[in-house]
């Protein structure tokens with residue numbers, strides 16, 4: 001049973017693939033000690049975001065050394081572009097040069113990009129080796145490091161090549177967030193707010209009261225929100241590991257969001273979390289226009305995102321946003337089922353559900369209005 005006491009880890013119950021998610025302060029210093037009992041050989045292959053390595057490798061190395069764990073270090077260039085076949089091949093080759101064995105454990109040290117890339121490498125290296133996550137962005141602490149989805153992007157769209165591969169341990173040290181740029185904090189915050197919008201109206205209300213101070217640096221609020229989010233994700237994943245049902249709710253805002261990211265070329269123009277924030281508002285707008293969600297709930301979500309400094313309109317792009325391009329991206333979405341588009345809609349804040357019955361005219365009208373609204 002999971003619990004929310006601040007000192008015990010959140011447990012993701014998946015039978016023999018179960019693992020602990022530790023959330024709190026000072027975890028990097030305890031990493032070696034927490035990892036040592038889980039690995040057969042006292043050695044790790046660390047895959048680190050280059051910026052994170054620059055800022056925090058020393059701390060990680062000291063902790064691993066103190067626990068008698070040796071390690072290799074591979075630095076991944078910053079940015080979404082590293083979730084590619086080219087980077088994967090380079091990484092695999094670097095690992096193979098160290099003559100890995102079935103028990104060789106990879107450690108992902110960075111945000112969602114490094115976590116998804118490393119997890120996928122672990123899933124396919126020697127047909128599967130263990131891996132551990134030390135997520136360093138808010139987004140990766142509350143979402144991508146938990147649940148075992150790994151993968152890379154293709155020209156056709158996001159995360160189209162990948163595997164389910166669960167980590168053995170997740171260490172979410174909230175102290176690492178102190179070096180994270182504000183825009184990245186905001187981006188991750190979209191995934192935090194998403195848990196409230198999906199099925200937890202009380203958490204959304206807590207965020208309305210505490211979100212701005214959390215973003216400003218309130219450590220207690222950060223720890224609470226990360227812990228609460230991991231607990232929410234663990235609960236949903238434990239009930240549906242392979243996304244046959246309710247796990248799809250975690251994709252709230254993502255069908256729209258992935259299309260926005262594809263149109264902006266997976267660039268810094270629009271970060272993943274920003275695209276998700278806009279996507280959540282678009283999903284609520286669609287729900288309102290379908291007559292199933294009160295307009296007040298859309299207004300509340302928009303006001304909260306705005307108060308937290310998140311985008312609430314699409315950014316201007318060269319050539320403008322085109323409705324047809326959205327539909328092209330939607331058809332590449334992994335959630336297409338027998339040609340039918342799948343959307344996560346809402347009957348209100350905290351009342352999301354999966355729908356395959358979205359009227360095309362209403363969807364088109366929503367896209368047109370968002371495309372034409374000036375930033």
Ligand SMILES: NC(=O)c1ccc[n+]([C@@H]2O[C@H](COP(=O)([O-])OP(=O)(O)OC[C@H]3O[C@@H](n4cnc5c(N)ncnc54)[C@H](O)[C@@H]3O)[C@@H](O)[C@H]2O)c1
Nearest residue numbers: 051078111112113136137139140143144149176179180272
């Ligand atoms: N697997 C999943 O379930 C899942 C879920 C959600 C998102 N994702 C994926 O996650 C990715 C986005 O992850 P992200 O937002 O963490 O982006 P990211 O990994 O690109 O990190 C964002 C930026 O922050 C920097 N950074 C990271 N940690 C830092 C720190 N502590 N201090 C200073 N700078 C730091 C990085 O260098 C990078 O420039 C997307 O590819 C998305 O598809 C996966």
